[in-house]
Amino acid sequence: MADSAEPTESLVKKEPEVPLNDPIVSRSTSGIMLICALLLTASLAWSLYDEAFGQRPWKGIQQQFVSRYTRYLKSIRPQAGKTEAEVKESSEYQTLDAEAQAALEKVKPDISDIDHKVGQIQRQLDAVTDPFQNQRGRLTVINYNVEIASGSAKDKYRKQAAQKRAELVEVDLPAADGSGKTATQKMNFDQLEKFYNDLRDEKAQLLGQKAELLKEPTELQKKRDDYLKQHLTGLGPTQIDGLIRKMEKFDYSILPHQISVNQYNIVDRCEVCHVGIREPLDLRPADLAPDGPGKKPDNLSRAFVSHPNRELLQIHSPDRFGCASCHWGNGRATTSELKSHGQNKFWLWPMFEKDNTEAGCQQCHSKDRVTQGAETLNLGRDLFAQRGCMGCHRYEGFDRETDALGNTRQNISQLEDQITANEKQIRLDTESSGSVEDNSEAQRLLAHADSLRVTNSLLAARIDQLNLQSKYLMQDQKKVGPNLKDVRLKLRKEWVPVWLSNPQAFRPGTKMPTFWRFATPAENGGPVMRDKDGEQQIQAIAAYLWQDSFEGQLPEQQRGDAAHGKELFESRGCLACHSIGEGDGLIGGTFAANLQKVGEKANFDYIVRWIHNPRERWAPYCPKEKRDLTPEDYSKHNLPFVFDTELHSRCPNDGAELQVQNMTVMPNFRLSETDARDIATYLFSLSSPPQYENASFMDSPELREKGHALIKQYGCAGCHEIKGFEDEQRIGKELTVEGATPIERLDFALLTKKAEEGSDPLGLHPQEKEKPWYNHKGFFEHKVTEPSIYDQGKEKDPKDRLRMPRPYLTPEWRAALTTFLLGSVGSEGSNVPQSLFYTPEDQRRQDIQNGWWVIKKYNCMGCHQLQVGQRSVVMDLPFYQTPEGKDLLPPRLTSEGARVDPGWLLKFLHDPSLSGEKTPAENAAITKAEQSATGGSAPQAGTENATTAKAAPTGGKLKAQPGLDRNGVRPYLKFRMPTFTFSPNELQTLVRFFMSMSGQQEPYIKEPLQPLTEQEKLVARQMFTSGTPCLKCHITGEPAHDEKAIAPNFLLASERLKPEWTFRWLLDPSQISPGTAMPSGLFRKEGERWVINLPNPPASANEYHDDHARLLVRYMFLMTPDEQRRLLATAPVAPAASAQPAQKAQNNSQSKGREVGSNRARRSRQARRATIARSTTFRTNARAPGM
Template sequence: MADSTETSESLMKKEPELSAQDPIVSRSTSGIMLLCALLLTASLVWALWDETFGQRPWRNIQQEFVSRYTRYLKSIKPQAGKSEAEVKESAEYQTLDAEAKAALEEVKPESAEIDRKVAQIQKQLDAVTDPFQNQRGRLTVINYNVEISKDSAKEKYRRQAEEKRQEIVEVELPAPDGSDKIITQKMNYEQLERFYNDLREEKARLLGRKAELLKSPTELATTRDDYLRHNLIGLGPGQIDGLIRKMDSFDYSILGHQISASESDIVDRCEVCHVGIREPLNIRPADLAPDGPGKKPDSLARAFVSHPNRELLQIHNPDRFGCSGCHWGNGRATTSDVKGHGRHKYWLWPLFERENIEAGCQQCHAKDRVTQGAETLNLGRDLFYERGCVGCHRYEGFDRETDTLSGTRQNTTQLEDQVIGNDRQIRQDTEAANQAGDDAEAQRLLAHAESLRVSNSLLAARIDQLNLQAKYLMQDQKKIGPNLKDIRLKLRKEWVPVWLKDPQGFRPGTKMPTFWRFGVDRDGDDQIKAISAYLWQESFSSKVPDQARGDAAHGKELFETRGCLGCHGIGDGDSQIGGSFAANLQRVGEKSNFEYIVRWIHNPRERWAPYCPKEKRDLTPEDYSKNNKPYVFDTELNSRCPNDGAELQVQNMTVMPNFRLSDRDARDIASYLFSLSSPPAYPDASFMDDPNLKEKGHGLIKQYGCASCHEIKGFEEEQRIGKELTVEGATPIERLDFALLTHDAEKGHDPLKLHGDHSEKPWYNHKGFFEHKLAEPAIYDQGKEKDPKDRLRMPKPYLTPEWRNALTTFLLGSVGTEGSNVPPSLFYNPQDQRRQDVQNGWWVIKKYNCMGCHEIQVGQRSVLMGVPFYQTPEGKDLLPPILTSEGARVDPNWLLRFLNDPSLSDQRRPGIATTTEPRPGNVAAASASQSENTRQNESTTASTTASAGTSGNGRLKPQPGLDQNGVRVYLKARMPTFSFSPNELQTLVRFFMAMSGQQEPYIKEPLQPLTEQEKLVARQMFTSGTPCLKCHITGDPTHDAQAIAPNFLLSGERLKRDWTFRWLLDPAQIDPGTAMPSGLFRKEGDRWVINLPNPPASANEYKSDHADLLVRYMLLLTPEEQRRLLATSPVQPAASTSSQTEGRLRQKSSGNLAKRIHKTKRAPTVARTVGRVSKRAPGM
C-alpha cells in the first residue's frame, strides 16, 4: 500500500521561514580584521626583533666593541707613528738603512738593464706562445691518431704529422731593439719550438742573475726591517690601519666567533662577547671606557680586555681547548651572562672566581708539582704539603715514597711467601720421589724440585732488590712534624701541655694546628693532659750528655750567614727575618734542652735508636749485643736489623740537612738561640707521669691522628684519619655537609665575614664550603648536639687569607676525570722523558726547600736574597749560585758526586783542597775547621760512617765530610749534606739536565790537547787585560781570602765545554747581574777574538777562535800550569777589577754593537760589561 503524501507532510514540523543573512553583508567585520592585522603585524615585528636582537643579545655588545675599539685605535695611531719614527731615527737603524740602500744602489743599474731585457723577452714570448701552442696541439692530435690507428691509416697520419712539422707559420714579433716596430718571421715547427725554448731559457738566466744581485740588498733590508719590528714597542701605523679595516668589516654572526673542536666535542662561544681576547694589542679596561680611553671603565670595558697572559694562549690554543675548558662556565650559552658564566644551580661547572681562576689548571695538570705560570695553584700545592694537610688527607701523587714503600713491602711479602711455598713443595717432591714406583716418575719429581730451587734463587735476587729499594725509600720518607719519641730528650716537661693547648700563642704562624675549642670542648684540658702523659711516658728516657755553652756572638753570625735563614725565621712580628718553611726559632730556648739542640744542629739526621718496621719497635743495644754486633746503624753498611735482617729506619725523618758543622760551631749556634729568650715559669706538669692518663692518651692520639705528622711510639704504622681529597672538587654539592648553615649559605649570610661585612653573596657552592672549612673547621658543628667523640676532628690551621685562597683554588681544581669539563685526551700527560724528569725533580726540590737558598726558576727570588746580610754590597757577592742553567753548565757525573758529598771530601787532586790540605779560599777558616775536626777525632772513637749510632749516649760524632764548601769555599752560606738516597740523587741530576734541555745520557766531548804555542797565547790572554785572575781562586792565600769565584782547576771535570764558551761570550745573558764581565770577545769574520785595544802579539798571530782556545785552556788546566800562570803575572787582590780595563772593554766593543747584534745570535750585550763586578760573584 502506497504511503499517503499528505499524511507524511502532516507529521513533519516545519521550521519557521527566516530571511537568510550574509555576515559580510549584514554587519561590519572591519574592527576584527583590523585587530587581527595589528596582532599579526605586532607578532611579525616581535619575531623579527627577537630573531635579530632577542636571541642575539651579543650584537649590541659587538657593536659597542667595534665602536670603542675603533676609537681607541685611532687615538693611539699618532703615538704609534712616533714610536716608529723614533726607532727609525736611531743610529743603529740609520746604519742598517744606509747599508741596505747603498747595496741596492750598487746593483740598481745592472738590475734595471735585466728588467729591460726581461720585458723585451716577455713581449716576444707573448707573441710566439699562441702560434707555438697551436701547432703543438695539432701535432699532438695527429700523433694520437698514429698511436690508435693501424696499417695504412697509421702511415697516412705519419705523413700528416711530417707535413704539419714542415708547415710554415708566420709570427709577428716585436723588434729586438725595443721599438714599436713589428717584424714578421716565417718558421716551421722545429724553428718555432727552438725559438720559444731559447726565449724561456734566456729569461730564466736573467732572472737568476737578478736574484743573485739582489741577495745582499734583500738580506740587509730584512735585517733592517727585523730591527724595526723587534724594537718597535706595540704596533706600527700600518698594522693599526689594518685593525681599523678589520673593524669596518666586522663579522656580527655567531659562527664568526664560535670555537668548534670536533675531536674533543668542544663548542665554545665565549669570544662572541669577549671579543678582544685575542687582539694583538694589550687592551686594558680603561682603554675601552664608554667615555673614552683613560676614563672610568664599565662592565663592558672589562669584558672587552685582551687575555692577560699571551704565553698561555700560545700553549693552550683556544681553537683546541676553548675558553670554558680552563675557566669553566657554559661556553655555549649566549643569551645572558648568567647562563654563559654557568651561574645556574643545575650547571656543574660554574665560572671560577677571579681569585680562583688557576683552579682550571689543576684539572689537567693534576700530576704536576709545579705548573709554570700558576703561582696561586703552586702555592696551594706547597701549603697542602707543608702545612700538614697531607698528613691526614691522602692526595694522589703526594704520597710517592709512602705508596711506593707500601707496594715494595707488599711485593716482598708475597715473594717471601712464594719462597716458603716452593720450599714446602721441594720437600714434598723429594719425599715423593723417594717413594715413587718407577724411575721416570722419580726423575720428574726431582726435576720439578730442582726447578723450584732455581726459582727460589731468582726470587731471592728480586727480594734483595726490593729490600734495597725499601732502604732507599725509607731514607726518602719524611714526616711533617718532629719525632715525638725524643720528647724527653728534647723538651721541657712543663712546656708540652702549654704548647698543645695553644700552639699559635707560643709561636704565631706555626704549622701545628689548634685542636681544642675551649668554649665547646669542656674536656679539652683533660685530653691535653692525657696526650701529654702518653707522649712523655712513651719517649726515650735516656739523658743527652752535657754540652758546654759556646760563643753566642759567633753563633749569631753563623746562624745568619750559613743558610739557616733560608728555612727558619727569627724574630717576632714585623721584625722577623728568614723563611717560613721551618719553625721560627726565636723562643726555642723556652722549650728545649740545650744539649739536645746542640746535637740536633750538629746532625739533625742522627737518630737516637733505629726502628725496625718488621718488629714494629725501636731497637735497643741489647738487640745488637745478643747478636754479637756493635750498636752501630747508618745508611751505608749498617742498615739491617740484627734480629731478622729487615731494613731499618736509621735516620730522623726530617728534611733538615746536615751543615757539617764542627762541635764548637754547633754549640755556638745553640748558645745564640738560647740567648734570645729565657724560660718562663710554666704550671706544674707532674700529671704527665700518671700511668692512668697514659691509656686515655693512647686513644686520643689515635682519634686526632697525631701520628700522621709525628713519629710516635706505638703508632708507627697508623693510617690517616681524613678523607681522600684527590677529587674533592668533583663532589656533588648535595654531599657537602653545610649542616645547619645551608640556608644561610644560600641567602649569603656569612657568620665568618670572610669577604667583608658588606658582602652578602651566596656561598652555597664548593668555593664557599672549602673556604669556611679552612677558616673555621668546626663551623659545620655549630648548633648541633653531638657527643665529643663525634665532633668534626679537623683542627684549625694557621692560614692567611692568601693561603686560604690558594688552598681553595687547589681543591676546586681537584676534580679528576669524572669531574672535569674537558675530555681526558686534553689532560697534560707528557710522554717525553724530559718533561717527566722536570716534574719528578720538582717534588724533591720542594721537599727540601732548595729555593730557600737558590734561584731555580728565572726571576724567582730565594729567601736568602731578602736577608739583611745578603742585601749589603759585600753580601750580594756571597749569595749561593743561581741554578737556572745548572744542567747545561756542569757534567752530570760530577753533579751526582757533588750532591752526594757537597764538601767534595773524596777529592784527591793536586792543587785542590782535601781532608789534609785546606782549600785555597778562606785559609783561616779552613785551618780552624781542620784543627777543630782534629780535636773532634781525637775525642771520640765512634765510627766515622755518616749518621752512625753508638750506644745511644748522644755523643757528637764525626761529620760526613769537610767543614766547608766543596766548590765555592769563599761563600759563608754552606751547601749542606742532605743524605740523598740514590733515587733522589738521580732524580735531581735528571731534573737539572731536563730544565736546561740537555740530553741523557751525557757523553763528554773530548778536548783537543793544547800545543805549546796555544798555551802561550792563552796564558798571555789571561794576564794581558782580562780580569780572570782578579776574582777566581788561584791558590795564593793572600789573594784567595777575598776571592769570589771558583778555582779554575775544578773546571775540567765540572764544566761543559759549550756552556763555558757561551758564558765567556755573554755571562750576563746566562746570569743577569753577575760580576763576570761581558764584551771580552768580539766577532771577527767567523771567529771570536779577544776584545782588547792592545792584544798580545801572539794573540794577533793566532788565527783560530780565541774564545774556544780559552775554554780549552781552562778545562785542561793543571796545577803545574796554574803555578806557571801565576808566576807569569802575580795577581792583584780579588774583586778589584781595574776601571781602566773596564773602560777599554766598553770603548772597544761599543763601536761594533749594531754589527754584532745583527750578525750573530751569540753576541754579548756590551752594556752589561765589567761594571757589574760589584753586583754578584761570577759564579762559573
C-alpha cells in the same frame, strides 16, 4: 524478501522547515576575531623582538665595543705616529736607513739593466709560449696513441709524430731593440723547444744576478725595519688604521666570533661578548670607559679588556681549547650573563671567580708539581704538601714515597708468602715421588719440584731488588712534623701541654694546626665548640708522647759564642728555610719553623746535636718487627750498634731494611761541633724560658692509655713519627677529585640556608656582603679557615664530631688552597675531554716534573734561582743587600744542566764538600778494627748516622761529620751547600731534572779535546796574563789570593763544565746569568772567529789565526796544577778582586772586615768583584762570576 507495506518516505528523516540557531550566523564573532588577531600580532611582534634583541643581547654589547674601541684607537693614533716618527729621527735609524739607501743606489744601474733585459726576454717568451705549448700538446696526444696502439698502427702514429715535429710553425717575435716591431719566423718543434728553454734559462740567470745584487740592500732594509719594530712601544699608525677599518666592517653576528672544535665537541661563544680578548693592544677597563679613555669604567669596560696573559693565550689557543675549557662557565650560552657564566644551579661547571681562575689549570695539569704561569695554583700545591694536609688526606702524586713504600712492602710480603707455599709444595712433591709406583710420575713430581726451586730463586732475587728499593724509599720518605719519639730528649716536659693547647699562641704562623676540640674559645678566637674534656685530652696526649719516647743521656754541651753563632746562622743558609723575629721584625723563610723561642721549649744539648746532624737518629726502626731496635738486638749477633744509609741499613734480627735516619728534610751543614754549639747558643739567647705549670700528670699510666686512643683518633701520625703508630693510615678523605663532588654531598650542616642567603658567620669577604656561598668555593674556604663551623649546633657524640684542626692560613694562602681544591676534579669531573689533558709523552718533560717534586720537597728555591725572574729567599735577606753580600749569593741554577757534566753533578749532589774521603766500606773496616782493639761497641767517628739508644756522656763529643767543613766548588762562599743524603732515586731524578730543564740530551758523552801544541799553550798563557781578569777572581790555590777569590778554581773545569757552554759563557756571561760579575766583552767577532778584545793584545795572539775563545776553553780544560803555578809566577800581582772603581774600593776596604772572637782561629772571607785594569770597558754586574 517480501515488500514492506510502509512507504519509503517514512524511512527518511526530514529536515525541519525552520533551521535551528547557528552560532556562526546567529551572532557576531568579530570581537573574538579581533582579540585573537591582536594577540597574534602582539605575539609576532614579541617573537620578532625576542629573536632580534631579547635572545641577542650581545648585539648591543658588540655595538658598544665597536664604538668605544674605535674612539680609543683614534685617541692613541697621534701618539703612535709621534712614537714612530721619533724612532725614525733617531741617529741609529738614520744610519741604518742611509746604509740601506746607499746599498740600493749602488746597484740600481745594474738592476735597471737586468730589468730591461728581463722585460725583452719576457716579451719573446710570451710570443713563443702559446705556439710551443700547442705543438707540445699535439705531440703528447700522438705519443699516447703510439703507446696504446699495436701492430701496424704504431708505425702510423710514429710517422704522424715525425711529421708533426718537422712541421714549421710561424712565430711573431718582438724586436730585440724594444721598438715594438715584430718579425715572423718559422721553426719546427725542436727549434721551438730549444728557443723556449734558452729564453727561460737566460731569464733565470738574470733574475739570479738581480737577487745577488739585492742581497745586501735587502738585508740592510730588513735590519732597518727590525730596528723600527723593536723600538716601537706599541702599534704603528698603519696598524692602528687597519684596526679602525676592521671596526668599520665589524660583523654583528655570532659565527665570526664562535669557536668550534669538532674533534673535541667544543662550541664556545665567549668572544661574542668578550670581543677584545685577542686584540693586539693591551686594553684596560679605563681605556674603554663609556665616557672616553681614562674615565671611570663600567662593567662592560671590564668585559672588553684584552687577555691579561698573552703568553699563556699563545700556548692555550682559544681556537683549539675554547675559553670555557679553562675558565669554566657555559661557553655556548649567549642570552644572559648569568647563563653564560654558568651560574645556573643545575650547571655543573660554574665559571671560576677571579681569585681562583687558575683552578682550570689543575684539571688538565693535575700530575704537575709546578705549572708555569700558575703561581696561585703552585702556591696551593705547596701549601697542601708543606702545611700537613697530605698527612690526613691522600692526594694522588703527593707523598708518593710513602705510597710507593707501602706498595713495595706489600709486594715483598706477597712474594715471601709465595716462596713459603712453593717450599711446602716442593716437600710434598719430593715425598710423593718416593711413594708412587709409576716412574714417569715420579720424574714429573721431581721436575716440578726443581721448577719451583728455580722459581723461588727468581722470587728471592726480586725480593732483593724490592728490599733495595724500600731502602731508598725510606731515605726519601719525609714527615712534615718532627719525630715525636725524641720528645724526652728534645723538649721541656712542662712545655708540651702548653704547645698542644694552642700552637699559634706560642709560634704564630706555625705549620702545627690548632685542634679546636680541646682549645679554649679565647684561644681559638672563633665560633667553635670545645669538647668538655678538652683539658684532659691535652694531658692524655702529652702523657703518651712523653712516656712513649726515647730515654737516654745526651752528650753534655757547654755554651758557646753567641756572636759567632749569629754570624753563622745568618750566613750559612739557615734563614733560607727558617725565620727569626716576630711581627715586622721577622726575617727569613717560611718553609720551616720560626726559631725565635726555641730556647723556651727545647733542651740545649739536643739542639746542638740536631744542628750538628739533623738526620742522626737515636735508634733505628724495623718495619718488620714494628719496633725501634736497641743495642741488645745488635750485641746478641756480635754486631756493634751501628746503623747508617750505606752498609748498616739491615736489621740484625731478620735482614729487613731499617729506617736509619730522622725523616726530616733538614740537611746536614757539615758544621764542626764548636760551630753547632755557637749557633745553638745564639738561638737560646733570643728568649728566656718562662715558668710553666707543673706537668706531673704526664707520668700517669691511665692518661697514657687514653692518649693512645686520642692520637689515633686525631691522626697525629700523619705528620709525626710516633712510637706505636709507624704504620698508621690517613684518617681524612681522599681529595684527588674533591672538586668534582656534587654540591649536595658537601656537608654544609646547619649552615645550608645561611650559605644560600649569603649570611657568612666568618665574614671572609667583607667587601661582598650577602653574597651566597652555597657552592664549592664557599664550602672549601670555610672548611680550611674554620673547620669547626660545620659542627655548630650539631648534637653529636664526641667521637663523631669533626676532627679536622684549624690550620694557619693567610687570605692569600686560603685563596691558593681553595684554587687547588676547586681544580681537583679528575677526568670524570672535567668539562674537557681527557685527550686534552697535559700528559707529556716526551721523557724530558716528565723528568722536569719529577724533579720539581724533589726541588720543592727540599726547598732548593730558598737558596737558588731555578727559574728566570724567580727570587730566592736569601736574595732578600739584609745580609745580602750590599754589593759585597750579593757576591756571596749561592749560584744561579737556571742553566745548570747545560753548564755541568751530569756525572760530576751526580758526584757533587752526593757529597757537596767533594771531600774525597774514604768509602763507607773503608770506614766500616776501620770502625771494626778499632772496636776489636778497644773491645768496645760504641760507634766511632767517620760512621754516618751512627748513634746509640742510651749514649753515655762523651765530654760533648758528637759523631764526625760526613764530608769536610767547607764548600766543594766555592769555598769562598760563606753560604754552605749542605749534604742532603739523597738516595740514588733522588740523585738520578735531580740530575735528569737539570739536564732536561736545559734541553740537554741523555746520555751525555763528552767529546775529547784536541791537545794543545806548545805554541798554543804560549798564546793562551799570554792571553791569561796580559790583561784578562781571570786570575784576579778565580781560586788559584794560593791562600793569600784565595781568601778574596769569588770564582771557582780552573782545575775543576775539565771535570765539572761542558766545553760548549764554557765557550758561550766566555763570549757573553750576562746573557746566560744576568747580574753576574763575570765581565762581558772579552772577545769580539772578526769574520768567522772570536778574537781577544784587548787594546794591546799579545803579539802571539795576533799571529794565532784560529778562534781565541775556543783556544782558551781548551786551555782551561787541559790545565794542570803545574801550569796554574806557572801562570801565577808570570801573572801581574793582583791579590784582590773588586767590582768597585779603584777610588770606591779603597774607601770601602776599611769597612769590609768582620772580626770574630779572638779565642778562635777563624778567617772571614771578603768577596769582591773584579776590577778590569785596562782601558777597554767591560760590562759588569753585581754577582759572583762563578762558572
